[in-house]
Amino acid sequence: MLKAAQPDRPDALTWVFLGLGLLLLPAGLYLALSAPPDVNQGYLARIMYLHVPGAWLGYLAFFVTFLYSLLYLFRQDPRYDRVALASAEIGLVFMGLALVTGMLWARPTWGVYWTWEPRLTTTAILFAVYVGYFLLRGAIEDPELRRKAAAAVGILGFINVPISYMSVKWWRSLHQTQSIDLTTGKIHMDPAMLQALLFNLFVFTLLYLGFVRFRAFLAALEARKEEV
């Protein structure tokens, strides 16, 4: 019974997500590099195919952390805490990727690497909150208190995701509004570019699903080792 709940290796679904994601990654890269340049930005616009999936995965991963933090508080099962932890870790990596690619994109288009405009400031806050999430986990020794405190940050920290997403509409900013606008459903993008972007979003999402399952499995192994 215990063995079935705590397997020795990741399950088949994890390998399917990881395998498919890695297999399709070169195809995503090919589409990104063969997509047409933008009228104004030229080939610079191709940073989009890395920048947008990075930010999307950050948002998605923090949402999953939010969900599993809630589940942990209600059910008190350490398994939910491990998924929340795994997702926050991956979210932080991809949000970091979005920040770095964003800075590399901003210099040639806007003229500066960084400016304290609303989208960038809220994203910096979001990033700092999840760095704090891991520092908090490290600072608390009692496992149960650690999981509860982490869940609180995982839930409160997520508030910033919709604020960050909407910041370009709510406040005057330098960052352009969404090219694929989820609030109005309008798309301001050439079909060939849209295809390449959607494909890359799909591939990155597959990779995320594989990563989060794999990382949660590793966290389970660690937890078992601590118990022994």
Place this chain on the structure above:
Amino acid sequence: MKAKYLIGLLLILGALAYLIFGGLGQNLVYFLTPSEYLQDQARYQNRPVRLGGLVKEGTVHYDKDGLELRFILTDGVAEVPVVHKGTPPGMFKEGQGVVVEGRFGEGVFHGTNLLVKHSETYQAPKAGWTPEEVRKLIEEAK
């Protein structure tokens, strides 16, 4: 062992407090429009401000030797003459949305930083971008 995490946590909390109360508070209004500025000039006197608007068509003068860029910034209502030292960014052109950081002095806005605001629309150029055409362009340039 745990002390270093606590120090890190305090640093993060400090950074967050700074971002939220210092950074965000000032930047919710990221830039002023020329009319907002002209209505309340006394308030922004001797303070660095950001002005945002469109580069008025036909007003751009760029002195290549002195690296001095002059243009008129407009929001459709008010207009502000801008002087900026340095080369304009690649995407700077007439009719483009820009944000200029700088100070006012003697009726002219002296920009220290020029930022270009681009639109959310991505369109492919009509012709001349396919890999074959680009290769031909590069070969001809040799």
